[in-house]
Amino acid sequence: MDFDLTNEQKAILETARRFAEREILPRIKEEEFKRDMVEEMGNLGFFGCAFPPRFGGTDMGFLAHSIVCEEISRADSGLRSLFNLQAMTVPYTIMEWGSTAAREKYVEDLVLGRKIGCTCFSEPNAGSDIASIETRIEDKGDYFILNGNKTWISNGNLAETAVVYATFDQKQKHKGLCAVVVETDQPGWQARETAKLGDKSSPIAEIFLDNVRAPKENLLGEWGQGFKIAMTALDRGRISVGSGAVGLGQACLDASVEYANTRIQFGRPISEYQLIKGTIAEMVSLIEAARFLVRRGAWLNDQDRPFTREIAIAKYFAGEAVVKVSGMAMEVHGGMGYSLELPVEKYYRDAKLYQVGEGTANIMRLLIGDDALGIKNANRPRIHVPSDFRELE
Ligand SMILES: Cc1cc2nc3c(=O)[nH]c(=O)nc-3n(C[C@H](O)[C@H](O)[C@H](O)COP(=O)(O)OP(=O)(O)OC[C@H]3O[C@@H](n4cnc5c(N)ncnc54)[C@H](O)[C@@H]3O)c2cc1C
Incomplete structure (x- = not known):
């Protein structure tokens, strides 16, 4: 086992440390979301470690992702969620499970911090028990329709691109779940920020989905593979x-x-x-x-x-x-x-x-x-x- 970091990993750690000292620490007391910071971090390759260059990444891997995330969190733990939403649970999930069209449309913008992402699992009656999700997804032939409520959605009030988990048949529990990419600039998507104890540079929102549409090519994996x-x-x-x-x-x-x-x-x-x-x-x-x-x-x-x-x-x-x-x-x-x-x-x-x-x-x-x-x-x-x-x- 080799516990040493490679020169490439050491270099990105140093870049992250310098960025934290220059940009994050002087503004730490503000405890609020800063969009310009997300874009800067995206441009510096902080979210792209695990992605191929064609999708805005550097192909440095998950260990590099972990090192950068640790260093940024050392300065402001509230920014940690960005490493989840601009890298792991939104674009990486689209990368891994999405259609070619979905990958091309969403991944790079998220990884480079040009668009904000959010992941919508949690609901008032479904926290640890994801198989109890009540938000409904209906197949309307050419598109999907979603209806329901989500809670505790990090950056949910800011996000342009959401990965939403929903059920087509609640009785089927985990076998009834689907995952779909949703664009949030639609009349049926409403977000309301909610107050919380810490992690304040990442706001939390409740989301209300009222006949929200998603195109067919935005389904991740297959119908029923959401769990x-x-x-x-x-x-x-x-x-x-x-x-x-x-x-x-x-x-x-x-x-x-x-x-x-x-x-x-x-x-x-x-x-x-x-x-x-x-x-x-x-x-x-x-x-x-x-x-x-x-x-x-x-x-x-x-x-x-x-x-x-x-x-x-x-x-x-x-x-x-x-x-x-x-x-x-x-x-x-x-x-x-x-x-x-x-x-x-x-x-x-x-x-x-x-x-x-x-x-x-x-x-x-x-x-x-x-x-x-x-x-x-x-x-x-x-x-x-x-x-x-x-x-x-
Ligand atoms: C700051 C913050 C950001 C978040 N961001 C997101 C986000 O971006 N997207 C999203 O979808 N969700 C998000 N969440 C929600 C988070 O994922 C849930 O809070 C978490 O999954 C727990 O669900 P819950 O709060 O409903 O608690 P519950 O599931 O109701 O659990 C309550 C307690 O019961 C325990 N418990 C539950 N089931 C069992 C069991 N079978 N055995 C033993 N103990 C059990 C739990 O461990 C916990 O201690 C966020 C939460 C916070 C606090």
């Missing part, structure tokens, strides 16, 4: 989510080391006290372990090997780790952790998402536990391998 598509999209999304958790954890550690070395109590920097040192050591260990797990998942994906189990372990561990580490950062900072002057309170707010998004901690534990107990093999052959579309080059 399988959702599972592959979520696997890839877990690379971004896990990487984001590691980046945020690193930010918590960076801030804590700096504070511990400068805050004087009882006549000495608090870093000299063993209890603080022990806290820092635990933070370091949790973050490094999470990083290795996430990078293993991304690396397996680069080898075209099954990775569902490994990325579930990584996402679960990284989510738990970042919640612990953000709490430790609050402790190291004492009262200043609670202050709005320093970013630690933001880190604490942002961290909790990592136990929820892209499958909750419990859902990850079910997947990992079922696999370990021989109940259900997590790495079932359900992954389309990228070579499928590299042939298009």
Whole structure:
């Protein structure tokens, strides 16, 4: 096993770090979505690591994607969701499952940040249980019609291109699901932003679909394959989510080391006290372990090997780790952790998402536990391998 990054991976990491220092950190307090930043990140190739050049990518792979995502999340975890929506769960899903027409029409604009994407799984009555989706899709011959409600849709109020999951027959549960690309500039598509705790540079919206149309060529995979598509999209999304958790954890550690070395109590920097040192050591260990797990998942994906189990372990561990580490950062900072002057309170707010998004901690534990107990093999052959579309080059 080689734990070193290639020169190419080191170079993109450096580019991401410089971008974060120059563009993100000076505006961090604003905690709002910035469209110009998405375009800049797209132009710098941040979303395109796993895509072929013809579709706006750099073909550097999923490990490179993970490294860039981690670095951006270290500056602002709220921007992490872009790596999901401008890379993994929207364009990559279209790339992997879409018709030639859909690939040509949507992928490049998303990868280059020219258009904003969103993924619509969640509904008021369907969160962890995606097979309970109630949004209906009807085949009208020349086109599809969609009706229903979605909740918790990241960038849903800004997106131009949505991947929507809907059912043609709820009684068939997961076998009744379809996935389709929807253009949001239609009268029947309405989005309403909803307030939330953290992750504020990525707004959340409720979506109301009222006779929304999608052309036939926008169906992803085959009629009734939506559940399988959702599972592959979520696997890839877990690379971004896990990487984001590691980046945020690193930010918590960076801030804590700096504070511990400068805050004087009882006549000495608090870093000299063993209890603080022990806290820092635990933070370091949790973050490094999470990083290795996430990078293993991304690396397996680069080898075209099954990775569902490994990325579930990584996402679960990284989510738990970042919640612990953000709490430790609050402790190291004492009262200043609670202050709005320093970013630690933001880190604490942002961290909790990592136990929820892209499958909750419990859902990850079910997947990992079922696999370990021989109940259900997590790495079932359900992954389309990228070579499928590299042939298009
Ligand atoms: C900031 C943010 C951004 C999001 N972005 C998106 C997005 O872009 N697109 C999208 O579609 N969704 C998005 N979501 C929604 C997210 O995917 C869901 O919140 C998540 O899947 C959980 O669903 P739920 O909230 O309905 O919780 P529920 O499924 O109702 O779960 C509630 C609790 O019960 C537990 N639970 C549920 N089932 C089981 C079980 N079988 N065994 C044990 N425990 C169980 C869960 O782990 C959880 O602790 C976002 C959520 C957040 C917070």
